[in-house]
Amino acid sequence: APQGRLSGRKVVITAGPTHEPVDPVRFVGNRSSGKQGYAIAAACRNEGADVTLISGPVSLPAPSGCDVIHVQTAREMMAATEQALPADVFIACAAVADYRPAVETPHKVKKERGGLTAIDLIENPDILATISQLDVGRPQLVVGFAAETDDVLGHAETKRARKKCDWIVANDVSPGTPSMGGDKNEVTIITGDDDESLPMMAKDMLGAHLARRIADKLDQG
Ligand code: C5P
Numbered sequence: 001a002p003q004g005r006l007s008g009r010k011v012v013i014t015a016g017p018t019h020e021p022v023d024p025v026r027f028v029g030n031r032s033s034g035k036q037g038y039a040i041a042a043a044c045r046n047e048g049a050d051v052t053l054i055s056g057p058v059s060l061p062a063p064s065g066c067d068v069i070h071v072q073t074a075r076e077m078m079a080a081t082e083q084a085l086p087a088d089v090f091i092a093c094a095a096v097a098d099y100r101p102a103v104e105t106p107h108k109v110k111k112e113r114g115g116l117t118a119i120d121l122i123e124n125p126d127i128l129a130t131i132s133q134l135d136v137g138r139p140q141l142v143v144g145f146a147a148e149t150d151d152v153l154g155h156a157e158t159k160r161a162r163k164k165c166d167w168i169v170a171n172d173v174s175p176g177t178p179s180m181g182g183d184k185n186e187v188t189i190i191t192g193d194d195d196e197s198l199p200m201m202a203k204d205m206l207g208a209h210l211a212r213r214i215a216d217k218l219d220q221g
Helices: 035-046 074-084 127-132 152-163 203-220
Strands: 010-015 020-023 026-028 050-055 067-070 089-092 099-101 121-123 141-148 167-172 187-190
Touching: 010 035, 010 074, 020 099, 026 099, 035 050, 035 089, 035 203, 050 074, 074 127, 089 127, 089 203, 127 141, 127 152, 141 152, 141 203, 152 167, 152 187, 187 203
Parallel strands: 010 050, 010 089, 050 067, 089 141, 141 167
Antiparallel strands: 020 026, 099 121, 167 187
């Protein structure tokens, strides 16, 4: 491992979307590219951390030196996260599907046999809220993301309080912003005492910045 400010630290990161099966060939999911989570994983690794990256389905190469665990569904992501603990830091960057189809049909739904005109949905586990509220083995620093389209900071602060994570990285994903799928991001890091609004920057740069801020925080104890 490279020597750096996160040497000896374990970091667990979720990234990408989740795919929730409808039948063997169909899923409910979202358009997350996974780029920001992968960039954070690589940056933490460059600072010397032992990194486990729990990734939904994306088309990105594995960041070198990270343990990558591939999952499809929110429930698999939850289980993989619990297995990856204990850790010093947990970063929930994944765009987890909030809901999944209530039933997964074991064979392909056929149009000729009535087809699929509606999907009953049930709520998925909230990985960030669960890890933030662990009584035993909660990581020292838990960081969530909040992609919002309006009142970005207000909604993000409410989310931080509700889920009980330590920091929320808030970004504006309104149409026309480059965050979703692009290579740049413009965020505010909400820490409760020392919020930081950053200019638009490459996702790699933001990853490096976050890794430094995390190292600062862990150094403070
Ligand atoms: O509630 P919302 O999905 O906007 O919250 C976003 C944050 O919560 C992100 O950090 C995301 O990774 C995390 N999350 C999660 N599990 C879910 C839903 C969201 O970890 N089921």
